[in-house]
Amino acid sequence: MTFDYDLFVIGGGSGGVRAARIAANEHGAKVALAEEYRMGGTCVIRGCVPKKLMVFASQGPAMIKEARAYGWDSQIGSFDWTAFRGKLDAELDRLERIYRAGQQGAGVTVYDQRATVAGPHEVRLADGSTVTTKHILVATGGRPFVPEFEGREHVITSNEIFKLDALPKRLLIVGGGYIACEFACIMAGLGVQVTQFNRSPLLRGFDTECRDLIVAQMQAQGIEIHTGIVISKIEKTDQGLHIHGSDLRDDTFDAVLYATGRVPNTDGLGLEEAGVKLAENGAVAVDAWSQTNVPSIYAVGDVTDRIQLTPVAIREGHAFADTVFGANPRKADHELIASAVFTRPEFGTCGLSEEDARKQGPVEVYVSAFRPMRSMFAGSDARVLMKLVVCKQSQRVLGCHIVAPEAGEMIQMAGIAMKMGATKAQFDATCAVHPTMAEELVTMRKPVRTA
Numbered sequence: 001m002t003f004d005y006d007l008f009v010i011g012g013g014s015g016g017v018r019a020a021r022i023a024a025n026e027h028g029a030k031v032a033l034a035e036e037y038r039m040g041g042t043c044v045i046r047g048c049v050p051k052k053l054m055v056f057a058s059q060g061p062a063m064i065k066e067a068r069a070y071g072w073d074s075q076i077g078s079f080d081w082t083a084f085r086g087k088l089d090a091e092l093d094r095l096e097r098i099y100r101a102g103q104q105g106a107g108v109t110v111y112d113q114r115a116t117v118a119g120p121h122e123v124r125l126a127d128g129s130t131v132t133t134k135h136i137l138v139a140t141g142g143r144p145f146v147p148e149f150e151g152r153e154h155v156i157t158s159n160e161i162f163k164l165d166a167l168p169k170r171l172l173i174v175g176g177g178y179i180a181c182e183f184a185c186i187m188a189g190l191g192v193q194v195t196q197f198n199r200s201p202l203l204r205g206f207d208t209e210c211r212d213l214i215v216a217q218m219q220a221q222g223i224e225i226h227t228g229i230v231i232s233k234i235e236k237t238d239q240g241l242h243i244h245g246s247d248l249r250d251d252t253f254d255a256v257l258y259a260t261g262r263v264p265n266t267d268g269l270g271l272e273e274a275g276v277k278l279a280e281n282g283a284v285a286v287d288a289w290s291q292t293n294v295p296s297i298y299a300v301g302d303v304t305d306r307i308q309l310t311p312v313a314i315r316e317g318h319a320f321a322d323t324v325f326g327a328n329p330r331k332a333d334h335e336l337i338a339s340a341v342f343t344r345p346e347f348g349t350c351g352l353s354e355e356d357a358r359k360q361g362p363v364e365v366y367v368s369a370f371r372p373m374r375s376m377f378a379g380s381d382a383r384v385l386m387k388l389v390v391c392k393q394s395q396r397v398l399g400c401h402i403v404a405p406e407a408g409e410m411i412q413m414a415g416i417a418m419k420m421g422a423t424k425a426q427f428d429a430t431c432a433v434h435p436t437m438a439e440e441l442v443t444m445r446k447p448v449r450t451a
Contacts, residue, residue, distance in 0.1 A: 001121075006325070008123045008133035009033040010115045010269070013041020015301035015313030016139030017099055022321035025106035029325045032133070033108050034115035034125065039099040040092075042141050042302070043310040049095065050088055050162045051182060055342045057084055058189025062344075069378035079190050081167045088162065117270040120296045124270070135296050135324060138284055139317065140265040142302035146258045151234030154241055155256045158183065167192055168254035172243060174231060175259035176202040178341040181214070183257060184223050185344040195224040195253070197231065197245065203341070207353035207401045209367070213385050214343050214403055220381070221344065231256075264303045271297075281305060288331045290320045298324070300332075307334055338415030340408030345384060348411025350418055351399035354389050354449075362392035364424070364447035368440040372404065386440040388424065392450065395423040400441070410438050 007023050009016045012035030024031040038045045057079070064076040103110050113126040117136060124130050144157035156164075158179055169192065173184050176198030188194045196202070202218075202225065203211035219225055226249075233244040240252045264283040272278060276292045277285045283305035290298045298320055301313030315332045322328040338350035357363045366388040375382045389399035400414045417427070432439035 003121065003134045004131040005030050005032045005109075005133040007031045007135045007137060008115070008131065009137045009139055010117070010123065011035060011041065011139035011141060011265075011301075011303070012039040012099070012103075012110075013139060013141045013301060013313065014043050014310045015141075015317040016041070016137065017103060017317075018314045019137055019139065019300060019317030019321045020108045021102055021106040022318055023325045024108050027321060027325035029321075031106075031108045032111060032131065033103060034111040034113060034123070036112075036114035036126070039096050039103070039110075044095050044099065045092055046159050046162060048310055050092060051158075051186070052342065053088055053091065054162075054186045054190075055182070058186045058344075061189060061191070066375070066378045066380075079167070081164070081190075085162075085164075116268065117274045117276070117297065119274055120294050135298065137317075137320065138266075138269065138271070138297065138299040138303055139301050139313070140269065140303045141313075142262040142264050142305075142308065144258065145261045145263045147260060149231060149233060151236070151241075152258075154234050154236050155258045157258055161257060164255075169193060170240070170253045170255075171195070172197065172241075172251070172253040172256045173259060174198070174256065175261070176200060176204060176227070177259060177261065178203065178343075180257075180259035181218065182342050183259060185218060185221070185342075188218075188221050188223050189344065194222070195251070196226070197229040198225075198227050199230055201227055203347075205353075206341075206347070206349065207387065207399070208355060210347060210349070210385060210387065210401045210403050213369070213383065214341075214345065214347055217345060217382060218343065262302065262308065264305055266303060279305065289323060289329075290316055290332070307337060309337065309339060312337060336415065336419050338411045338418075340411060342408065345382065345404055346402075346407035348402040348404075348407035348409075348414075349400070350411055350415040351397070352389060353399060353401070354387075357389045357391075357398045358451055360398075363398065363451060364390045364392050365449040365451075366390065366424070366444040366446075367448045368444050370440075372437050373435060374405075384437055386437070386444070388427065388441065388444065390424045390447070395425060397422050397424060397427060402438075402441075404437050410441075413438075414441065 006029040009020045020031045020033045023029040061076050064074045067074040115123050118124040171192050173196045184194050184196050230246040235242040240254045243251045266282045284299035286304050290300050300316035302308045319330050319332040341347040369385045372384050384404035387401040430442045
């Protein structure tokens, strides 16, 4: 059978564009890609990139305060959100052009419209046309989830926060995951009065000792945190958004941001009609090769709900293209993936938390918590934490956790060593870089806990 394309990719995010480019440019496949919104996906357009730029912006007041402590005649004025947003929009436009140019340069045909699966080898476009393809790759990512309750139409999500006309004076953030905590720190740094509600403790699933320190420092920055609360109703009034909580809480805010998780973008894609199995939460069910139960249909990235990180989606897309079009069968490796939470302070983590490691067997736990030189000299009570979780039997480092400024930069390096199977003795044998915070990773000699 003759097809219009060898591969049709639905979704122009990080995983989709990598798969399309590799398949076309390196393996000679005839490829098309459809994106209904903007090229670049969640990470580039409404996620990692704009969020990190907002993180940088939010650090200004603390940097100015620290500069004064170091002898500089410095002061901070008001934050110009309009000016910042204009530069942010321009940067995202630039990045989108780069993503589009990368596809065009690789010979990928780009359709700027929605596409759905019409069959194992058919894709239907929003303009009503249908194309045939030997393989289909679904890379539509995920979207923020807002539960059903009265007044939910008044809230915003992480998608809309970058498009605000003005910063709110009083912001409620609902949620306790890394996205909620990151935006709590960002907005507080920009001068917004931030309150955070969640049903359970914040940053659940991460190492408890680390998350406890992060939450304490968030509170020290003026973020008001309340757990055990569920919003039952939101009313829009002349004073703002009136909140009714499960604890009889009765507050008013200028804006409410919901960051209560994300769900896969599979609604209306035609997958089930084409025979593709979906998980209970709507994620595309795939095997280790990113293949669905329909042999010609694959899926990568957040739509599969494996590990929701941009670099993971990129690796999955690349491995798919090499396997299907490059005669180089390989699976994406999901083990020991380092990640960072851009709170203030940052949290870098790789491997198992202490709690998860204990479930697998006896461990040794090494911890160093201290006031770092830079902020201590400036009179700050801020603390950092370096933590290694080590298998008691093999002495292999099972988990590395860092709560500190620039922790994301540090955990990348530690992740390399862990991926190579580094032991505690090998960490110890590495000469320290002094004076740095990271030197504590190689100078901790005695475990604080064993079990």
